[in-house]
């Protein structure tokens with residue numbers, strides 16, 4: 451009997467996706483470039499469900515029902531192209547290749563075109579939820595040919611997480627749209643994590659609390675507006691004691707954050723689209739700053755910080771930090787959703803942003819209570835420009851803003867870096883200003899480069915002859 455679907459690439463994500471499918475009864479053919487890995491997989495998990503282990507790609511392809519559906523789960527970048535190149539000659543017209551890794555969306559568009567020329571169908575599918583999600587139910591963001599999706603929908607929705615009877619999987623859009631949405635998901639993940647790190651920094655260095663004490667605070671926070679997977683696991687990570695030293699584990703972890711690219715891509719894309727994406731972008735820069743460990747060490751003994759102040763009541767401070775975290779989080783999501791809206795318009799993707807919030811409610815790394823609110827917001831206003839403008843979020847930020855401002859002020863006074871808290875607040879203050887200071891930017895650009903400006907009181911563009919008689923001329 452032939453397998454319904456194949457998975458090639460049996461590192462932990464691929465292995466767990468294959469196991470998830472087989473556990474739900476779908477016969478799965480598995481393959482890995484290094485055959486010992488396939489053998490190991492069959493030995494460890496072969497009895498969990500209907501698996502066929504294949505030693506060669508040809509064997510793998512032959513093990514599949516036609517039209518074939520093959521999930522490729524290899525490292526993003528050239529390895530994906532290598533697998534497609536090896537597979538393509540072995541496949542028949544109409545077969546479907548699914549790239550379920552964290553590929554960059556322009557690569558997905560390119561690969562879809564490449565496969566189409568060869569009569570194959572290609573889908574770029576975002577999968578979030580880490581190892582456990584892949585095994586027990588991830589959030590799935592499929593992009594590509596809708597007809598190909600219709601053929602794999604049964605499997606993908608069966609293995610996805612489920613919230614309120616709704617699977618966390620929906621067709622996102624054509625081409626690279628699925629990987630695009632996954633990219634923004636990861637960007638938001640970066641912002642969420644950065645905000646949590648800043649809150650932890652303040653609780654450590656301003657409130658003077660220990661890691662386990664802060665862990666308890668996060669546990670507490672996870673029962674309110676902030677309830678989410680990342681807040682929950684922050685409590686667990688902070689509570690962990692190092693087996694070797696007996697100190698909190700976080701205290702012995704090197705403070706250099708690594709990254710594999712998705713956050714950086716989100717920030718670059720926002721720059722390309724012209725969308726202000728300060729929270730996520732600051733989060734990427736904060737990781738790059740963290741990597742300058744030697745420079746920071748030198749600077750820490752050279753560059754002076756402020757004189758320590760008296761500090762406020764600790765409980766008030768903790769509550770203020772919670773509110774600042776929540777408000778900054780709202781801003782990060784507002785920015786990320788505004789970016790997806792802009793990309794959708796630019797690429798004619800017709801993204802259903804409410805559906806994106808819906809499939810992120812479970813399974814993925816940024817799953818959180820408040821995604822329900824985002825879903826509701828788009829249900830009511832599908833063409834919403836900015837999430838901050840719906841009453842629920844308008845009110846949430848209004849309620850939190852005094853605390854948010856106190857935290858930013860305190861952190862600044864005490865010399866604790868809070869790039870995401872403070873840039874989110876600046877975005878909020880910039881966004882709510884009817885008239886900002888960019889008039890002066892235009893004046894300066896006109897002065898040194900005759901770049902022209904528009905007037906508040908008449909149409910057209912103008913230039914002032916700064917270097918001549920100072921008179922204004924209309925330029926169009």
Ligand code: 6PG
Pocket residue numbers: 552577578579580636639708709710711712713814815
């Ligand atoms: C997920 C995660 C996953 C991965 C990130 C980590 O949704 O399950 O986002 O895709 O953990 O890519 O990214 P960095 O290594 O760049 O932090």
